[in-house]
Amino acid sequence: MSESQKCETFVFLDLEATGLPDAYPQIAEISLFAIHRVSLEHPVWDESGDLLLPRVLDKLTLCMNPEQPFTPKAAKITGLNNQNLTDNQKPCFDGTVVKILREFLSRQVSPICLVAHNGFAYDFPLLRTELQRLGANLLEDTYCLDTLPALKGLDKAHDHGTRSRRGKSYRLGNLYRQYFGDDPKAAHSAEGDVYTLVMVFLHRAPELLQWAGTKARSWDEIEPMYSPGPRRSSGRSRNA
DNA sequence: TGCCAGGCCCTCTTTAGGGCCTT
Numbered sequence: 011m012s013e014s015q016k017c018e019t020f021v022f023l024d025l026e027a028t029g030l031p032d033a034y035p036q037i038a039e040i041s042l043f044a045i046h047r048v049s050l051e052h053p054v055w056d057e058s059g060d061l062l063l064p065r066v067l068d069k070l071t072l073c074m075n076p077e078q079p080f081t082p083k084a085a086k087i088t089g090l091n092n093q094n095l096t097d098n099q100k101p102c103f104d105g106t107v108v109k110i111l112r113e114f115l116s117r118q119v120s121p122i123c124l125v126a127h128n129g130f131a132y133d134f135p136l137l138r139t140e141l142q143r144l145g146a147n148l149l150e151d152t153y154c155l156d157t158l159p160a161l162k163g164l165d166k167a168h169d170h171g172t173r174s175r176r177g178k179s180y181r182l183g184n185l186y187r188q189y190f191g192d193d194p195k196a197a198h199s200a201e202g203d204v205y206t207l208v209m210v211f212l213h214r215a216p217e218l219l220q221w222a223g224t225k226a227r228s229w230d231e232i233e234p235m236y237s238p239g240p241r242r243s244s245g246r247s248r249n250a
Numbered sequence: 251t252g253c254c255a256g257g258c259c260c261t262c263t264t265t266a267g268g269g270c271c272t273t
Contacts, residue, residue: 085273127272130257179270198273
C-alpha cells in the first residue's frame with residue numbers, strides 16, 4: 011500500500027487455537043485491540059518513565075468451543091480445553107462471531123490494518139480458514155501487518171548487513187523482555203498476548219508505522235491455512 | 251485419517267540443511 015492510502019486504525023489481533031498448523035487448528039479465543047494511528051504516533055509515558063497502553067482503544071475478546079480437540083500442548087499453554095469451554099456453554103466460531111467481528115471492525119475508521127505477530131504464517135490464514143468455513147469475509151479495505159518479519163527487517167536495516175542479529179529471538183515474549191526488562195503479562199491468553207503485542211509495537215511505533223505504509227498486505231492476499239470442511243464433517247483437505 | 255506445517259532466513263550455502271515462529 012502507498013503512503014497516500016495509509017491505515018487510520020490498527021487492529022492488534024491474537025488467536026488461541028487448538029494447535030499449530032499441522033493439527034488443522036480451530037480458533038478457541040480471539041482478542042482484538044483497535045487503536046487509531048494518532049495514539050500510536052503519540053505514545054504516552056507515566057511519571058516513572060513507563061510506556062502506557064493508549065487510553066483510547068476498543069477491545070473485543072471472545073471465547074469459543076472448537077469442534078476440533080485441543081492438542082495436549084495447546085490445552086496446557088492456553089488453559090483452554092473442550093471441557094471448560096463446554097462447561098461455560100461457549101458456542102463454536104459461528105455466524106454470530108462473524109457478525110460481532112464485522113460490527114467491531116466497521117466501527118473503526120478505515121482503512122484498517124490488522125496486526126499480528128507471525129500473522130502471515132498463523133493468525134491471518136487461520137482466521138481466513140474459519141471465515142471461509144462459514145462463507146464469510148472481513149470488510150473491504152482491510153490490510154495486514156506481521157510484526158515478526160517487520161521487526162527482523164527493521165533490525166537488519168539498522169545492522170547494515172552485519173551479523174549482530176545472530177542468535178536474537180523474535181518470539182513475542184522475548185521481544186517484550188528485551189524492550190521492557192520484564193516478563194509479559196498473561197502469556198497465552200489472547201488478550202494478554204495482544205497487550206504484549208501493542209506494547210512491543212509502541213516501543214518501535216515510528217518505524218513500524220512507516221513499515222506498514224509500504225509493506226502492509228491486502229487482506230485479500232491472505233490464503234487460508236487449509237481448506238475447511240463443513241461443520242461436523244470428518245473429511246478435510248489440505249489447501250495447496 | 252489423525253495430530254502430519256511451511257515460508258522465511260541464516261550459514262560451516264548456492265547441486266542444502268536446519269532453526270525459527272505461531273498453538
